[in-house]
Amino acid sequence: MAMRHWIDGMPGWGNVIMMTGTLVFWAVILLIVVAAALRLPREDGSRGGRRDRRPDAERMLAERFARGGIDEAEYRARLDVLRHGTAGTTGPRT
Numbered sequence: 001m002a003m004r005h006w007i008d009g010m011p012g013w014g015n016v017i018m019m020t021g022t023l024v025f026w027a028v029i030l031l032i033v034v035a036a037a038l039r040l041p042r043e044d045g046s047r048g049g050r051r052d053r054r055p056d057a058e059r060m061l062a063e064r065f066a067r068g069g070i071d072e073a074e075y076r077a078r079l080d081v082l083r084h085g086t087a088g089t090t091g092p093r094t
Helices: 012-039 056-067 072-084
Strands: none
């Protein structure tokens, strides 16, 4: 029988190719869903994925320092107060 390798009208490798294609299709769908979920905003307003784990006050202080609103000594003094409740050196208050 020459047609013995045909199963349900499809050659033997056709079944493997079809199963592989189906798996790839569902993997792509799953990746799209996960990527969309990571891009949705959370309740706190941040986006998914990596998050800045520093508290808000420290982040705001770092942003002021980066913009040049305060110098390094004042930044370090205020950061020390935020983290430990005591200041090593105090800078001018603004």
